Structures are given as C-alpha cells and as structure tokens.
Amino acid sequence: NYPRPSFLPPPLDLAQRLFIAHLARLLGHDPSISLHDDWQTTTLIASGYSNYDRRNSGRSKRVHLFEVSCPVVESLGWTLHEVALQAPSVLGGEADREPWFNFPAPALPEGCWFDGRLQRTERYSLYGLPFLRERLKRCFVFNSSKELTEALRPFANHQAELHARDCMLVERPS
Numbered sequence: 001n002y003p004r005p006s007f008l009p010p011p012l013d014l015a016q017r018l019f020i021a022h023l024a025r026l027l028g029h030d031p032s033i034s035l036h037d038d039w040q041t042t043t044l045i046a047s048g049y050s051n052y053d054r055r056n057s058g059r060s061k062r063v064h065l066f067e068v069s070c071p072v073v074e075s076l077g078w079t080l081h082e083v084a085l086q087a088p089s090v091l092g093g094e095a096d097r098e099p100w101f102n103f104p105a106p107a108l109p110e111g112c113w114f115d116g117r118l119q120r121t122e123r124y125s126l127y128g129l130p131f132l133r134e135r136l137k138r139c140f141v142f143n144s145s146k147e148l149t150e151a152l153r154p155f156a157n158h159q160a161e162l163h164a165r166d167c168m169l170v171e172r173p174s
Contacts, residue, residue: 035070037120040112040155047107047148063142069135075123081116100163107148112156113163 046063053059104111
C-alpha cells in the first residue's frame with residue numbers, strides 16, 4: 001500500500017455516499033445521482049428548487065422532469081430504510097427505525113408519505129448514466145406552482161392511503 005496523495009479526495013465509502021446531507025463533511029464531493037421510479041417523487045423534491053415569477057417568466061426556475069431509461073441493475077440497491085439503519089456506524093447517534101417518512105415541499109407543504117423500505121422510493125447510481133442522451137425518453141415542464149400541486153395531489157393521496165393501511169397492519173395485536 002502506498003500513501004494516498006493529499007490532493008485526492010478521501011476514498012468513497014458507499015455508506016457515506018448515502019447520507020447526502022453530510023457529504024461535504026464526509027467526502028468533500030458528491031459523485032452520485034439519485035433516481036426515482038415514480039416521477040412524482042422527483043417532482044416533489046424539485047419543487048423546492050423552483051421559483052415561478054409571474055411578472056417575468058424568464059426569471060422563473062421551472063421544474064423540468066426527464067424520463068430516463070435506467071435498469072435497476074445499474075443502481076446500488078440499498079433502500080433509504082437500510083441506509084437509515086446504518087447511519088449510526090457512519091454518523092453516530094441513533095438509527096431512525098421508522099420505515100415511513102413524510103417529505104414536505106413547496107408543492108405539498110403538508111408533505112407526502114414515502115416507504116423507505118421500497119427501492120423505488122430512491123435508487124442511487126455513481127458518477128452518472130452512460131449514454132444519457134440515448135436514454136432520455138421525454139421531458140415535461142411544469143409552468144406554475146399550481147401545475148405542480150395538481151399533478152402531485154393524486155400521488156400524495158395514494159401514498160397517504162398506503163401509509164395508513166401499513167400503520168394499521170403494524171398496530172394490530174397479535
């Protein structure tokens with residue numbers, strides 16, 4: 001083993017990559033992309049970066065949704081729940097053992113429920129997707145906050161039903 005040159009970033013620890021909020025402290029860079037099987041997940045997250053200027057549409061930051069072909073085999077395969085259970089070994093503290101989480105965003109301030117046990121909630125890939133241009137299937141642009149909210153509402157309602165049903169199954173006495 002040779003000493004690692006100081007100008008290189010620290011080696012990528014896969015577990016560390018999955019703690020996005022802590023990447024600057026842990027790695028100094030982010031070589032990853034997040035993939036979502038449901039377009040609504042991506043759109044909800046992107047609503048936090050959007051800004052719709054009614055007076056000057058040129059200053060708006062609209063949500064652009066890209067549908068891309070990326071087989072599951074090209075992703076890392078961990079679920080958000082598995083990552084949360086590993087958090088103490090990387091970040092210290094206690095593990096969040098709740099599989100469901102509510103994610104509020106500007107398009108849905110009350111939030112949307114997600115099951116962290118499902119890989120479809122978020123998948124990870126490193127460094128990008130090869131041949132991205134050839135994988136792009138279509139692009140859709142949301143032109144207003146109202147469009148975003150109206151598009152996301154049915155998905156959020158469905159997710160709330162799944163969450164309620166799952167919580168009822170868990171709380172039943174044995």
